[in-house]
Amino acid sequence: MVYRCPFQIIGHLCFSWSLDWQDAASVRCRQEAESICLSITNLCLMKRRKASSEKYGRGCEGHRFSAEGDFIERLEGSERRENIPVESVLPRLGLGRDDVVADLGAGIGYFTFPVARVAREVIAIDIEPKMLEIISKRVRERDVDNVRILRGEITELPLVDSSIGHVLAAFIYHEVGSQERLFGECSRVLRRHGLLTVIDFQKRETPFGPPMKDRKKPEEVLRVSSKWFTLVSRFETEVFYQLLLSRN
Helix, strand or coil, rough: CCCHHHHHHHHHHHHHEEEEEECCHHHHHHHHHHHHHHHHHHHHHHHHHHHHHHCCCCCCCCCCCCCCCCCCHHHCCCCHHHHHCCCHHHHHHCCCCCCCEECCCCCCCCHHHHHCCCCCEEEEEEECCCHHHHHHHHHHCCCCCCCEECCCHHCCCCCCCCCCCCEEEECCCHCCCHHHHHHHHHHHEEEEEEEEEEEEECCCCCCCCCHHHHCHHHHHHHHHHCEEEEEECCCEEEEEEEEEEEEE
16 A cells, blocks of 8 residues: 555554444544544645646546536436436445445435445545535434545545545546546555446436536446456446446
8 A cells, every 4th residue: 555645644544443433432533533634634645636737637627517506406306316216326336344435526425325324434525615515414414423525636536545445436427537537546546356336427318417518428438447447247227327347
């Protein structure tokens, strides 16, 4: 495992120890410790992110979801639940109780909380402050102790190398300007033979979703990801596709 600053070692140890802390007082203590360590880790990574952005440009250049207006309804309303049922998606992730999952572009937690019920730990990552505010409030209200929240770009993940068992990239692929950077980062943070699930809208007219010009076919995802990942399984509906990939 490669650490980019000494505080990442502290943060990773704190995270590892926290998985064995069960009582409420210990959970609160580890959450505060993790928050401090992760904040310092993010500061350590800022310089690298800035240099990378100057060299390659911003990672997200496509259609970004707008956190304005009725965005909560759009993210988890009846239309979305009917067309993208969590109960259909979740079993195909193949998660177990020992899995640590990174939920990229977690939003307000549409997949985060269902995943947390079957995984050991979920790290919800998003860049939008409104999303982070809502999901943080929900974590507190629902008294969920195995969800951690980080603010970060999905192409510059604030995670240490080889620290994750499963990465979930749900409906964010079409937002990324450099898909190669996304797959490179996912490969970096995944353990050997770790899994990546990519879920996104079909490149056809659907009841909702991004502009057609920003959508990507599953074949393109497989082609771009082949340097880092191998296809394990593939599932499709009229609205979305779900690809399970294994790290090479």
